[in-house]
Amino acid sequence: MRLEFLRLWRARRPLVAAFSLLFFVALMLVGFYTYAQSKTGGHAEFRYTFENRSYFNGLTFALYTFYFGSLLVLPIFAATEGGAQIAGDTQSGAMKLLLTRPVERGGIFGGKILVAGIFSTLLVGFLLGLGLLCGLLAVGWGDLDLYPGVLQMTERHQHLPQEVALRRLALVWPAASLSLFVPLCMSFWISTWVRSPVNAVGTAVSLYLMMYVVSEIHFFQELRPWFFTSYMAYWRGLFQAEIDWAEVSQSALRLAGFGFAFLALAFRRFRRREEF
Amino acid sequence: MSQQPVIIEGLEYRFGRRKALADIDLRIGTGEILGLVGPNGSGKTTLLKILAGLLRPSAGEVRVFGLDPFRDRARVMRRARFAFAPPPLFEGLTAHEHIAHLAGLGGQRPGRAAVTEALEVVGLADRAGDRVRTFSLGMRQRLTLAQALLPRPELLVLDEPTDGLDPLAVLELRGVLERLRDDHGVTILLASHLMVEVEELVDRILVLMDGRVEFCGAPQELMRKGERLRLAPATGNLEDFAAHLRAAGHGDARVDGESVLVAAGALDLESARELARAGDFGLAAFAIERPHLQAALLERQRQRLEVRRS
Numbered sequence: 001m002r003l004e005f006l007r008l009w010r011a012r013r014p015l016v017a018a019f020s021l022l023f024f025v026a027l028m029l030v031g032f033y034t035y036a037q038s039k040t041g042g043h044a045e046f047r048y049t050f051e052n053r054s055y056f057n058g059l060t061f062a063l064y065t066f067y068f069g070s071l072l073v074l075p076i077f078a079a080t081e082g083g084a085q086i087a088g089d090t091q092s093g094a095m096k097l098l099l100t101r102p103v104e105r106g107g108i109f110g111g112k113i114l115v116a117g118i119f120s121t122l123l124v125g126f127l128l129g130l131g132l133l134c135g136l137l138a139v140g141w142g143d144l145d146l147y148p149g150v151l152q153m154t155e156r157h158q159h160l161p162q163e164v165a166l167r168r169l170a171l172v173w174p175a176a177s178l179s180l181f182v183p184l185c186m187s188f189w190i191s192t193w194v195r196s197p198v199n200a201v202g203t204a205v206s207l208y209l210m211m212y213v214v215s216e217i218h219f220f221q222e223l224r225p226w227f228f229t230s231y232m233a234y235w236r237g238l239f240q241a242e243i244d245w246a247e248v249s250q251s252a253l254r255l256a257g258f259g260f261a262f263l264a265l266a267f268r269r270f271r272r273r274e275e276f
Numbered sequence: 277m278s279q280q281p282v283i284i285e286g287l288e289y290r291f292g293r294r295k296a297l298a299d300i301d302l303r304i305g306t307g308e309i310l311g312l313v314g315p316n317g318s319g320k321t322t323l324l325k326i327l328a329g330l331l332r333p334s335a336g337e338v339r340v341f342g343l344d345p346f347r348d349r350a351r352v353m354r355r356a357r358f359a360f361a362p363p364p365l366f367e368g369l370t371a372h373e374h375i376a377h378l379a380g381l382g383g384q385r386p387g388r389a390a391v392t393e394a395l396e397v398v399g400l401a402d403r404a405g406d407r408v409r410t411f412s413l414g415m416r417q418r419l420t421l422a423q424a425l426l427p428r429p430e431l432l433v434l435d436e437p438t439d440g441l442d443p444l445a446v447l448e449l450r451g452v453l454e455r456l457r458d459d460h461g462v463t464i465l466l467a468s469h470l471m472v473e474v475e476e477l478v479d480r481i482l483v484l485m486d487g488r489v490e491f492c493g494a495p496q497e498l499m500r501k502g503e504r505l506r507l508a509p510a511t512g513n514l515e516d517f518a519a520h521l522r523a524a525g526h527g528d529a530r531v532d533g534e535s536v537l538v539a540a541g542a543l544d545l546e547s548a549r550e551l552a553r554a555g556d557f558g559l560a561a562f563a564i565e566r567p568h569l570q571a572a573l574l575e576r577q578r579q580r581l582e583v584r585r586s
Binding site: 002003006007010011092093094096097098099100102103104105107274275276 | 381
């Protein structure tokens with residue numbers, strides 16, 4: 001594992017991910033600012049969201065930024081990590097180098113998924129922290145008010161005092177990390193079949209986007225339970241005034257099930273495959 | 277009783293429907309240096325990968341230290357080291373980190389002194405702190421060899437270890453391998469295109485052609501099989517002289533440069549002189565020619581192609 005951490009640290013992937021997320025958050029800030037400007041006739045006071053005449057502050061900005069980022073941006077980095085760890089090492093020959101040492105395949109696989117999982121968790125925390133920081137500096141924090149709308153953050157108005165909202169956002173970190181774990185595991189599985197990291201990442205991202213779209217379209221509601229993307233935003237339940245822990249736990253367990261299923265398939269393939 | 281490090285019986289490997297290896301039987305003794313040679317696509321690297329447990333044989337049995345390398349790969353790797361070509365390396369690490377981390381995988385992490393010594397053996401001690409991505413091909417080859425030596429294995433398998441090395445480095449490598457065999461009894465399997473190196477270093481040679489064993493034995497034996505008699509007539513035309521020899525029962529006589537070649541042992545000096553006189557040619561030159569290993573192999577390949585065409 002030490003070796004994998006060192007290799008990850010020396011690779012450009014963490015830096016690329018960090019700068020990409022910085023750019024994304026900046027883009028979101030610009031987006032909200034220009035929207036507010038157009039809707040308030042030039043008075044850019046960040047007072048309205050596009051859903052309703054709700055109170056908008058730094059916490060709302062952080063939450064919305066994280067919502068979009070965790071569902072559409074972070075899975076790309078998860079797919080990239082899965083592709084790099086298995087397919088990337090296979091193509092570069094580094095996998096052969098590891099396999100010609102006295103280490104079991106399970107040890108190699110375990111080290112890689114652990115490092116990739118920790119990296120993904122750090123990315124989740126980074127995005128969350130960055131959104132909160134930008135929200136604080138650009139707008140200022142306050143109480144969190146959420147209203148029903150197209151983002152489906154809530155079915156009825158929720159008001160959370162600032163301290164409670166911040167604690168809930170802290171809980172989002174491990175919860176969303178679990179969500180991200182699933183596309184990471186799927187990417188690992190694909191990566192054990194495909195030798196080219198480009199193809200592995202492309203396939204993983206395409207599959208994720210397809211499933212995400214299907215799970216968001218009401219027309220496909222019968223298929224939704226079968227796609228892990230339907231549960232990835234389960235952490236929204238943490239922003240109810242009274243959290244329904246049974247529902248949140250159930251979604252978390254489903255995601256964990258999907259994740260470990262992909263992981264089991266990936267390890268089964270990795271254990272038996274030949275290295276050409 | 278010491279076990280032979282490598283035992284291969286009836287090995288076959290298929291890529292789809294194509295047989296990459298067939299009917300391979302081989303035993304490598306402890307402390308032996310075996311050279312593995314053959315043209316591109318003959319199956320050398322496939323054989324090495326099977327020994328490393330990276331590929332699963334389609335048929336036959338392979339044992340490395342009595343173990344199935346595909347099933348018990350990690351246990352085999354406690355006693356064997358492999359260095360493949362082109363050398364796979366961790367680009368972002370320094371040479372020191374590369375050796376230290378790899379050597380520590382599955383075992384005890386070596387001390388700084390041991391890593392430095394390994395780098396000194398291959399002449400990279402002064403580049404220990406540099407990133408591997410800045411290394412030339414020759415330096416990568418040396419680093420690959422260094423990582424294969426730490427900790428010292430009982431079986432060392434090297435795939436094209438002299439690629440990219442300058443002549444001095446090749447000489448140094450030969451010295452390292454000889455010391456490993458002589459001082460520590462390490463068994464070495466060496467796949468190489470550089471025939472001169474194989475010829476000088478190995479105890480036995482295994483020649484693969486089209487995935488099959490073409491020859492297995494001492495290099496001198498192969499070169500002896502390639503011996504030829506070179507005859508030059510005192511007068512007359514070379515083609516006529518060759519035809520005269522063929523008519524006398526030496527069907528393989530052929531013109532080569534400024535003389536005629538026939539199989540060694542077919543004629544002694546007296547009978548060659550008699551035969552030349554009988555055709556009014558006279559004999560100007562009579563020499564036994566023993567080819568170098570490369571020439572012997574090329575001749576064997578040529579004969580094989582001729583058999584295939586006919």
